Amino acid sequence: xxxxxxxxxxxxxxxxxxxxxxxxxxxxxxxxxxxxxxxxxxxxxxxxxxxxxxxxxxxxxxxxxxxxxxxxxxxxxxxxxxxxxxxxxxxxxxxxxxxxxxxxxxxxxxxxxxxxxxxxxxxxxxxxxxxxxxxxxxxxxxxxxxxxxxxxxx
Amino acid sequence: xxxxxxxxxxxxxxxxxxxxxxxxxxxxxxxxxxxxxxxxxxxxxxxxxxxxxxxxxxxxxxxxxxxxxxxxxxxxxxxxxxxxxxxxxxxxxxxxxxxxxxxxxxxxxxxxxxxxxxxxxxxxxxxxxxxxxxxxxxxxxxxxxxxxxxxxxxxxxxxxxxxxxxxxxxxxxxxxxxxxxxxxxxxxxxxxxxxxxxxxxxxxxxxxxxxxxxxxxxxxxxxxxxxxxxxxxxxxxxxxxxxxxxxxxxxxxxxxxxxxxxxxxxxxxxxxxxxxxxxxxxxxxxxxxxxxxxxxxxxxxxxxxxxxxxxxxxxxxxxxxxxxxxxxxxxxxxxxxxxxxxxxxxxxxxxxxxxxxxxxxxxxxxxxxxxxxxxxxxxxxxxxxxxxxxxxxxxxxxxxxxxxxxxxxxxxxxxxxxxxxxxx
Numbered sequence: 001x002x003x004x005x006x007x008x009x010x011x012x013x014x015x016x017x018x019x020x021x022x023x024x025x026x027x028x029x030x031x032x033x034x035x036x037x038x039x040x041x042x043x044x045x046x047x048x049x050x051x052x053x054x055x056x057x058x059x060x061x062x063x064x065x066x067x068x069x070x071x072x073x074x075x076x077x078x079x080x081x082x083x084x085x086x087x088x089x090x091x092x093x094x095x096x097x098x099x100x101x102x103x104x105x106x107x108x109x110x111x112x113x114x115x116x117x118x119x120x121x122x123x124x125x126x127x128x129x130x131x132x133x134x135x136x137x138x139x140x141x142x143x144x145x146x147x148x149x150x151x152x153x154x
Numbered sequence: 155x156x157x158x159x160x161x162x163x164x165x166x167x168x169x170x171x172x173x174x175x176x177x178x179x180x181x182x183x184x185x186x187x188x189x190x191x192x193x194x195x196x197x198x199x200x201x202x203x204x205x206x207x208x209x210x211x212x213x214x215x216x217x218x219x220x221x222x223x224x225x226x227x228x229x230x231x232x233x234x235x236x237x238x239x240x241x242x243x244x245x246x247x248x249x250x251x252x253x254x255x256x257x258x259x260x261x262x263x264x265x266x267x268x269x270x271x272x273x274x275x276x277x278x279x280x281x282x283x284x285x286x287x288x289x290x291x292x293x294x295x296x297x298x299x300x301x302x303x304x305x306x307x308x309x310x311x312x313x314x315x316x317x318x319x320x321x322x323x324x325x326x327x328x329x330x331x332x333x334x335x336x337x338x339x340x341x342x343x344x345x346x347x348x349x350x351x352x353x354x355x356x357x358x359x360x361x362x363x364x365x366x367x368x369x370x371x372x373x374x375x376x377x378x379x380x381x382x383x384x385x386x387x388x389x390x391x392x393x394x395x396x397x398x399x400x401x402x403x404x405x406x407x408x409x410x411x412x413x414x415x416x417x418x419x420x421x422x423x424x425x426x427x428x429x430x431x432x433x434x435x436x437x438x439x440x441x442x443x444x445x446x447x448x449x450x451x452x453x454x455x456x457x458x459x460x461x462x463x464x465x466x467x468x469x470x471x472x473x474x475x476x477x478x479x480x481x482x483x484x485x486x487x488x489x490x491x492x493x494x495x496x497x498x499x500x501x502x503x504x505x506x507x508x509x510x511x512x513x514x515x516x517x518x519x520x521x522x523x524x525x526x527x528x529x530x531x532x533x534x535x536x537x538x539x540x541x542x543x544x545x546x547x548x549x550x551x552x553x554x555x556x557x558x559x560x561x562x563x564x565x566x567x568x569x570x571x572x573x574x575x576x577x578x
Contacts, residue, residue: 016317016319017337017339018357019338019339019357021338021339021340022337022338022339023339024339025321025322025336025339026319026320028322029281029320029322059341060339060340060341063324063341063342063498064321064322064323064324064342065322065323065324066281066321066322066323067322067323078282081488081492082243082244082442082488082492083243083244083438083442083474083485083488083489083492084243084244084400084401084474086484086485086488087400087401087402087474087475087476087477087480087485088400088401088402119282120241120243120325120492120495120496121241121242121243121244121245121442122282123240123241123245123246123248123249123280123282123283124246124249125243125244125245125246125398125400125406125472125474126246126398126399126400126406126407126408127406128400128406132282135284137284137285
């Protein structure tokens, strides 16, 4: 069942589009904002609300890399692996993260604190390498700063 | 030197001008002027200004608008979309415009919508641009409160509803027709053209999609006229350009300069030259999907026509610099891995070809490269050439590869002969 707040937020978006299907990406994001990820059950509920089959909706959900169809940690760490960051030290930064968090890209820490994901160019190439944790952007990140940065997220 | 696009943008990321501050600096004067003109007159101004699309392709904006059906019998509603899905690796210019002066984009969009008589507009924004989202939402609220948006704008009888769509990722959403599918709640696969979106776009209605920087120019063109706009430029393409540089230069950054500024001036004066201890080897002039240029091209003027004559594309105008301590094969591998990952899988040359390309380059970097890989990479640049694929993703992916094979061939050969990456 979609929660009343979820329904309400989806309704707000509904007014911006002429068809129900067009709202589906916004709806997936609404549910993910409340629950962290989109389960099979949630997919079915959103599909029912928008007159889409869950297969149709899953075809959309799995296309977009920021829709999570698996549970994720409390915080999402996105490390930019595109070209400017790669030139400016992505590999060392990535090693710094994976060794501190003891996970590989695409994995979640055992304490469920972080999910670490690669991301395409974050658009701060003049301050590479870059990292984004939840809504916070970190620029010119040195591996030595990672302990301090990660401390902000419990 | 005039800098219309960035004159209001505070340094160090301070809050952008609010509605009132924007008006005090001349903001919304372009809109007030435009709505007293006929839509055809506004289209004519933009056409005469030689404004070319700043998303990378450089398509003339006036020409794009000329394909939109006009008049009483035109399909309704028509749509205007701002492509704010900035995701081309190495590109960070639209972020500055949205974070630094969101009303400038909104005003440019309202005028553009008026010119083509579109009553619904979307800003298609990538999700990671959180600060842009926050500032655009605030500016949109202010614009509605002051009757710049909504019904009967400033008593003109013209109405526009403008919505912010925050995307859920994928480079393909930046491709014009992929973006339309994403807005319709579908996978962002490209659509075949024709029909072109100007005739049949969102929900089958006439739709114009423009890059953020392109739209930001529109209010200035209307306020100051096409001759003023053309005079901002060193070359035939009108206006200023947001240029950038990233990589191992002394001062990576972003600068608004006359269109047609030389690569040498950008690199040496604005970016401060190479960092101590590293030497320049080449650059991608405007994002991941542009051909490498080298030392011999430093005096090329950065505009759409001149960079094309030099064998590349200006693209987004944000240069990525390759230095002598960075492996060119490794750099191209990074680029091709990106394109292979972001291929939507819709057409075969792209999904198949880009993965083979990426794997061959990876093998080379890891010492497993073979001489025939060079020929096979050459083959891929032809297999994925324009005309063989639905959209520009794969042809774009081939641009850095084909030029790297040309300019850095001996580096590829060293990887094969030495069975290792000489830079590792």
